[in-house]
Amino acid sequence: MTLRLAVLGAGAVGGSVLDLAGEYGHEVVAFADSSSSVSDPTGLDPQTVHDRKEREGVVGDDDPEALFDTDYDVLVEATPTTLGDAEPGFSHVERALADDRHVVLANKGPVAERYADLRALEAESEGRVQFEATVGGAIPVLSTISDLGADHVTAARGVLNGTANFILSRMAAEGLDYEHVLAEAQDLGVAEADPSFDVDGIDAALKFVILANVLSDGEAEYRLNDAEVEGIRNVPGTALDLAAEDGRTVRLIGEATSDGVRVAPRLVPQGAALAVTGTQNIVQLETEHAGQLNVSGRGAGGPETATAVLSDVSRLE
Amino acid sequence: MTLRLAVLGAGAVGGSVLDLAGEYGHEVVAFADSSSSVSDPTGLDPQTVHDRKEREGVVGDDDPEALFDTDYDVLVEATPTTLGDAEPGFSHVERALADDRHVVLANKGPVAERYADLRALEAESEGRVQFEATVGGAIPVLSTISDLGADHVTAARGVLNGTANFILSRMAAEGLDYEHVLAEAQDLGVAEADPSFDVDGIDAALKFVILANVLSDGEAEYRLNDAEVEGIRNVPGTALDLAAEDGRTVRLIGEATSDGVRVAPRLVPQGAALAVTGTQNIVQLETEHAGQLNVSGRGAGGPETATAVLSDVSRLE
Numbered sequence: 320m321t322l323r324l325a326v327l328g329a330g331a332v333g334g335s336v337l338d339l340a341g342e343y344g345h346e347v348v349a350f351a352d353s354s355s356s357v358s359d360p361t362g363l364d365p366q367t368v369h370d371r372k373e374r375e376g377v378v379g380d381d382d383p384e385a386l387f388d389t390d391y392d393v394l395v396e397a398t399p400t401t402l403g404d405a406e407p408g409f410s411h412v413e414r415a416l417a418d419d420r421h422v423v424l425a426n427k428g429p430v431a432e433r434y435a436d437l438r439a440l441e442a443e444s445e446g447r448v449q450f451e452a453t454v455g456g457a458i459p460v461l462s463t464i465s466d467l468g469a470d471h472v473t474a475a476r477g478v479l480n481g482t483a484n485f486i487l488s489r490m491a492a493e494g495l496d497y498e499h500v501l502a503e504a505q506d507l508g509v510a511e512a513d514p515s516f517d518v519d520g521i522d523a524a525l526k527f528v529i530l531a532n533v534l535s536d537g538e539a540e541y542r543l544n545d546a547e548v549e550g551i552r553n554v555p556g557t558a559l560d561l562a563a564e565d566g567r568t569v570r571l572i573g574e575a576t577s578d579g580v581r582v583a584p585r586l587v588p589q590g591a592a593l594a595v596t597g598t599q600n601i602v603q604l605e606t607e608h609a610g611q612l613n614v615s616g617r618g619a620g621g622p623e624t625a626t627a628v629l630s631d632v633s634r635l636e
Numbered sequence: 637m638t639l640r641l642a643v644l645g646a647g648a649v650g651g652s653v654l655d656l657a658g659e660y661g662h663e664v665v666a667f668a669d670s671s672s673s674v675s676d677p678t679g680l681d682p683q684t685v686h687d688r689k690e691r692e693g694v695v696g697d698d699d700p701e702a703l704f705d706t707d708y709d710v711l712v713e714a715t716p717t718t719l720g721d722a723e724p725g726f727s728h729v730e731r732a733l734a735d736d737r738h739v740v741l742a743n744k745g746p747v748a749e750r751y752a753d754l755r756a757l758e759a760e761s762e763g764r765v766q767f768e769a770t771v772g773g774a775i776p777v778l779s780t781i782s783d784l785g786a787d788h789v790t791a792a793r794g795v796l797n798g799t800a801n802f803i804l805s806r807m808a809a810e811g812l813d814y815e816h817v818l819a820e821a822q823d824l825g826v827a828e829a830d831p832s833f834d835v836d837g838i839d840a841a842l843k844f845v846i847l848a849n850v851l852s853d854g855e856a857e858y859r860l861n862d863a864e865v866e867g868i869r870n871v872p873g874t875a876l877d878l879a880a881e882d883g884r885t886v887r888l889i890g891e892a893t894s895d896g897v898r899v900a901p902r903l904v905p906q907g908a909a910l911a912v913t914g915t916q917n918i919v920q921l922e923t924e925h926a927g928q929l930n931v932s933g934r935g936a937g938g939p940e941t942a943t944a945v946l947s948d949v950s951r952l953e
Binding site for chain 2: 335339342343456457458459462463466467468471589590592606608609610611612613614615616617620622623625626627630633634
């Protein structure tokens with residue numbers, strides 16, 4: 320069944336959803352960036368939209384809010400993640416659910432910071448909320464937990480920030496210090512000009528908070544403030560040298576259980592599943608009856624995350 | 637929704653489905669081994685069934701076929717995998733589908749050897765066929781392909797036989813030869829008295845044939861005879877020593893694409909994702925838009941495989 324998507328957010332993820340929706344049998348009927356929107360009930364042509372955005376800096380002539388007045392089935396919320404009240408993302412979700420539309424989130428804010436509010440709104444709506452893309456891009460983390468049943472998964476552990484992992488991998492492989500590798504990562508576009516969201520562990524913590532919310536299955540609610548978070552700024556190159564002498568290395572490891580969330584640099588054996596390199600991500604699920612299941616891959620990127628969004632859309636058919 | 641299961645096959649998998657169905661919110665109303673069956677419309681007590689099987693060698697007083705006359709929703713076909721016409725498993729599936737019941741397979745035969753026949757029967761029935769458990773136990777291989785869409789996955793590659801992998805891992809780690817490690821694996825219960833199904837690559841090939849059938853999505857049909865298969869009997873210990881000197885090791889690697897199936901011992905880098913150790917399994921999916929996704933874990937075992945069966949059952953709700 321073809322579902323009509325309204326995509327809010329014109330960054331890498333929103334742009335890739337626009338490009339790839341057709342391949343998944345869906346169509347984008349409305350698309351908005353932070354200052355404008357465009358719609359077409361017969362489906363937007365991706366190239367036309369991208370061209371206008373590049374040429375004029377806007378995607379269309381309408382206000383962004385006009386997107387909600389179009390005839391769509393699924394809101395794809397791909398605006399930047401915000402903390403605290405998770406606005407304006409949360410209000411976007413609220414409006415779509417109030418109109419009995421489905422919501423697929425790439426924005427982590429509403430799931431990490433206002434999970435109970437989100438589930439309460441969903442319960443009042445004909446629409447459903449999906450958010451696989453918020454945890455590790457296309458890596459099948461939430462779908463696997465859903466298949467196993469959240470009550471049969473006792474913990475989720477792993478590496479869910481590619482930037483921090485790239486920096487730690489390079490420090491270990493090249494014997495370089497944090498500042499040097501960070502500058503290199505910024506040159507390569509792997510780290511942002513302000514890298515604090517990644518290197519201070521906030522981004523990873525948000526994802527593990529989402530996992531804790533899913534694993535606790537409504538029995539408890541977690542927010543970023545509930546997580547114990549330590550980043551990688553203070554990991555000295557000498558710590559990696561010492562670890563290497565012992566056959567180990569350091570990774571920014573997160574853990575979510577129904578008891579809460581911790582993210583911190585940890586020693587892991589070299590060659591262990593958790594010692595993924597570069598921008599790879601991995602999640603290990605501890606299950607009651609099926610041992611440990613590992614899922615890994617690229618945890619970010621436009622087409623990768625759009626793939627997760629579109630898989631979520633197909634689950635709504 | 638509680639689904640009523642009829643479980644055919646009283647080995648490790650069938651027995652674990654009987655034990656765990658209640659935890660997943662379902663109930664087993666009929667259970668059969670090769671010579672008898674027992675049923676209870678209010679749900680069987682697992683321990684009573686196991687006790688009788690142990691004490692008397694049968695599970696009940698009825699013929700195995702009586703299972704089909706009970707009031708069930710889902711047939712769980714967990715009899716041993718057979719090649720060629722995949723009988724008697726195929727006829728069991730045929731009968732359930734003819735009665736418009738769902739089928740969940742742990743038996744690889746019907747999916748690997750008669751995929752087109754199976755899909756044709758499914759198309760005529762109100763029942764659906766699920767078979768996650770046939771490929772890597774609880775490792776979410778088929779569900780991930782389904783989420784991505786089979787047409788967006790270009791290849792599946794990996795290690796899907798724990799016995800062969802255990803033997804190769806031990807040969808490499810201990811510098812022992814094939815016959816020695818095989819005897820050890822047999823003592824540990826990791827290898828069967830007749831290990832040919834595992835060490836000749838047949839079991840892995842069946843799983844990659846199933847993957848090829850899923851990836852080709854009805855455009856082609858594969859059977860075991862279409863696969864190029866080479867096992868591990870002739871891998872000399874010296875080959876592993878030579879590989880190790882080069883930073884590599886040997887694993888029994890299978891590959892499925894829409895062009896077919898190959899299984900053979902291959903050199904892989906030590907520490908690479910494919911170089912799983914012991915009885916671990918791994919599948920790497922090459923995707924069009926989301927890079928390479930890896931899923932790994934224990935690929936066999938009663939509770940592990942029963943977990944996959946029960947996840948499939950829940951998909952039928």
